[in-house]
Amino acid sequence: MKYLLFTATLFCAIAFKSYAQEAPPNNQTFNFSVQDCINYAYEHQDSIVNAGLDVKSAEYKVKETRGIGLPQISGSATFQDYLKIPTTLLPGEVFGQPAGTFIPVKFGVKYQSSVGATADQILFDGSYLVGLKASKTYKELSVKNLTRNKIQISVSVIKAYYQVLVSNEQLRLTDANIKQLKQQFDETTAQNKQGTVEKIDVDRIAVQYNNLVTTRENTIRSLALNYQVLKFQMGMPIENALSLKDKLEDIKLDDTADLAADTSFYHNRIEYSLSETGIALKKLDLKRQQSQYLPTLKANASYTSSYQNNSFGNLYKMNFPSSYIGLTLNIPIFNGWQRLNQVRQSKIAVLKSQNDLENSKNGLKLEANQANVAYVNGLQSLNNQKRNRELAEEVLRVSKIKYQQGVGSSIEVTQAQTSLDDANDKYIQGLYDALISKVDLDKAYGRIK
Template identity: 65%
Template sequence: MKRIFTLLICITVALQGYSQTQPAPQTYNFSIQEAIDYALTHKDSVINSGLDVKNADYYVKELIGQGFPQIDGTASFQDYLKIPTTLLPGEFFGAPAGTFIPVKFGVKYQSNLGVNVSQLLFDPSYIIGLQGRKTYKELYNRGYTSTKIDVTTKVTKAYYQVLVSNEQIKLLDANIAQLKQQVDQTTAQNKQGFVEKIDVDRIAVQYNNLVTSRENTLRLLALNYQLLKFQIGMPIENSLTLKDGLNDVKLDENIVETVADTASYKNRIEYKIFETSLKLSEFDLKRMKAQFLPTLKANVAYTASYQNNSFKDLYSTSFPSSYVGLTLNVPIFSGGQRTNQVRQSEITVLKNKNNLLGMRNGLNLQAAQAKIIYMNSLQSLNNQKRNQELAREVLRVSKIKYQQGVGSSIEVTQAQTALESADNTYVQSLYDALVSRVDLDRAYGRIQ
């Protein structure tokens, strides 16, 4: 029992220590811009893209370092357990012709210490690589910008989804409140014998369905909050509330009039990335052509050699040697490899030019499409607003007629159903309009 009690105490202390090391959940209240700013510093894809930019910087420094002196140190040690034997002709020592005398050259211990220095003097491929280093860094910087634009778009849409869900709950609450009042009135009238039980049941069914719909929407709202936290890179356990409302978002036709259809593709980061890729392929073509030119290097070496039959006296005497020289490499024939590499690079350049043209046409089409979709979404949203108002008016008139005895409960039920349908359609149209606004801004390169 004592062992079990001690074990329980240890587990309790460990759990308390673990809970104390865990960061406590935090509460945030974000506007759209604040949510975007948080995402740009916490979202994993943005962080990784920033690391790619740093990695590109290191690659450029590695490339530049190839033009600096290359210094290597060498050291070797040999212990000849058996010194190599060489056979010399016997006549050298007065022996009969055709005989050989075994002779051992060398000593038991040998060691060499040296330094080698090489300096690149001329290499066209290296020069072209230096010329393209800015373009190489530009590619990753633009990729970083593209990632931030993509994250900004996703965060904005997720933020709007939460706003729309909140609006939907407000509409449901309003409908539930007025329907609850109607249920109470109809129930009271039934008790007084003015209406039939079936009228109460019809309204009760609608009321129950509306309450269930609200509960489902609340669960979806919680999920939308989690999606928003995921898009901005926030831990799910943190609490998040929104500052901005739907009234802070401008949805009007004047936005469309401010965008220009011509050359909008030049503002798109996707087009700029393709431009950079084309430049890099052109630099690669130049580099391949430079392989036909010679290269020149300067070489300097110094070596100290140590030899002795006694290990303790090995480093007492050195036999140094050194040299200075040039190495010229002239390409003569490679079996057509360099020629075929140049042709492959030429094809890559042509393909990138075709891709750039296709990208330009595709982005222009995307901009025109986004403009039309946004205009249609605005028109649908305005139409659904009118339908919503009409549905409310129809419900109001139907309830008056029913109360005055000139209408039926079925008319009231149908009017209530029509209002719920109009509310749902309005909410969907509102979300479509908000999303199309984001797509319009991205299509015209206004999200940076």
Template identity: 40%
Template sequence: MLNRQLLVIACMLFISSIACAQENLGLSLEDAINYAIENNREVKDANFDVIAAKKRVNEVTGMGLPQVSGSFDYTYYAKIPTTLIPGEAFGEDAGSLIPVSFGLKHNATAGVEASQLIFDGSYIVGLQAARTYRELSRKELEQTEVETKYLVAKAYYNVLVNDERMEMVLANETRLKKLRDDTKALYENGFAEKLDADRLELSYNNILVEKENTKRSLEIGIYLLKFQMGMDYTQEVTLTDKIEDVVLEPISPETEEEAFKQRPEYEVLRVQYELAKLDHRKNNYAYLPQLVGFGSLQTQAQRNEFNIFDSNEQWYSFGLVGAKLSVNIFSGFQRSAKSQQSKITMHKVENGLEAMREGIKLEIAESRSNYSNSLARLEMQKNNKALAEEVVRVTQIKYSEGLGSNLEVTNAETSLRESNSNYYNTLFEAIVAKLDYDKAKGNINK
């Protein structure tokens, strides 16, 4: 009985967990962006790069700290090496050699060695470069976050526009269905021609096709939004923002001279320029000497029998300290060539910075122009949409009162469908143009 109860409870918990996993999640644009910053795969990779850069700084810093190591080695001489010594010292003939074997079979040595880098110009520059590289990884993270915010916002607004488009299509479908059914009834009772009924049937079928196309666009748009956010595609979401909340206002004239400083990609290139300068300096510092201090303490045991670890036997210790100065005298002109190459790289990055400044100014001007033009087109399409809706309303009234033709109604419906499509396409273009302008100005974070 107890086992059955436990099984029931486990099943209920499992079903509950599935239900929670599939719970519909409400998302504002801000929520979607915040979720993406935490879960987007490219942002995650950029965060990993920041962590790796911090570890790189620790690694380079460690090169300038004391390096300490310990060692223990044991050697067994199956046959002790032989050394030849002059025989004259032992009363032998001049020029004779006497073979002598020195040493014991069992030898062990334990020791501790330490070294300290005292001066190395390349190390100093390398440490600066590691810290600058850490700054570069942070700037690249910021650039990735900005691009992610832009793509999430674009995908979010795409869903909002298609959702609004779907509502309009459904309203048109309802109106056309009623008109089609009424005309069909009139035809069946001999009060309308078959051609009239067929025209409305065709218009109704067209609106059904448009509904399916809009539905697929909406589904793909939601999937794209989840992808940009790094969200599981099975998670149900509902967008809480409304298309009416989007503010599309004309741009007031303003200076763009310092806008490039707000662009993360410019900051990335600026830090790359700092790295290029440090690389050039490192190659120049290669001419400087390197000074390293070192010390060693060792103890040694020699035995005829394997009793190395016998505490009653004696070990013999010795130690040393010293310093080593290394100077590069001639390297076959390699250092000079490396220095010249790094200087060329530095100038190329500097030229890239200047080109990016000019490119950003051009991008801002183009995006401002595109946005202003899209606002003008949007206003025109909005008026066309309102006019088409009014034409449909009037033609339907005339048709119901017997004063208009069925052809006028179908033509008006076709014009309305085209006007709606043009309006929503232009609306999305205007929203994207505004995003492009904000991105060009470096305001996508604001």
């Protein structure tokens, strides 16, 4: 008896230490529902934050592409100091010299400088128009990637949340077993002192009691770890204090008969939508390749101020300006069939993407069917484990009554207790499997947004 009391005291101390959640420095404690956890993850989980930054980057990419169609203006400035002015040889006949002779002449001045500006403006370019559409589609792709990351994080958070709820339920059942086993131990000990039962009966219960205490300690440590896993999935510092608002009874394990009638559910899946966007990008790339056959037209203008003088002090006193405006038309004629083969490659890429989309649709249907089967099996298994657990409780109750009335044995009670412990374990596992299969089912049918 002293050993049992010591064990119980030690286990309580360990349990309290393990189960307690340390409060953060600001003493803030979070009491979250599963949706609160998901919302928190949307703001703090690195993968979602980075996906949000990708969306912002895509917005800048759209603006960058749009800027190609705006006037492109650049300025320039030059300065040269001719340490030696270049010499040019002119025929001697020009100056009345004999034929075959040359007269060295220096053209130019020592100092030269110029300041100018040029501007180009696209008037027509098929590649630019297609590129502008492609940049918007690229932004759409980044938004969908953000949605996919949110769905993945939502699934991970929900599963981690359910794991904590199941661990709490396991702890509750273990506590209930310990309580009734402690009562049974006290009654059996008293009977042993009165000489109505043997010492071995007390020892059998003591073994079961110690095993349950160990199980509880393991459950508490697992529960603390499950809290940390949930915080990690949320992007929350694991040292923060977190308690759960939702209860197991709040979770609805509904019938799924209506899901089988939905044959177009795959349109709700972000993976399918991403594949569709991928096809759109491939088609735009095909249009870009085809636009290479079209001519391009640009307007251009330039203005330059030139300064020349042999004296640096007087260099900028005299200006020689020049300017022009013009059009540049570029007509592709022949490039060795490069454009033709590039178009053919783009067409093949579109066909491959369409094939991938069809394969993705079949894969999503298979995933949904598998999730549906797993969920139905999980529900049936859970209901069966519930009934088994109720039966095990009833068997234990009857065995204890028979034992107390002297028509049963302590071995029968011990076996009934072992059966209840096993039924509890299988019930907990069945509960977890049913909840996880429910999450997978919702994901498979596009219910998690």
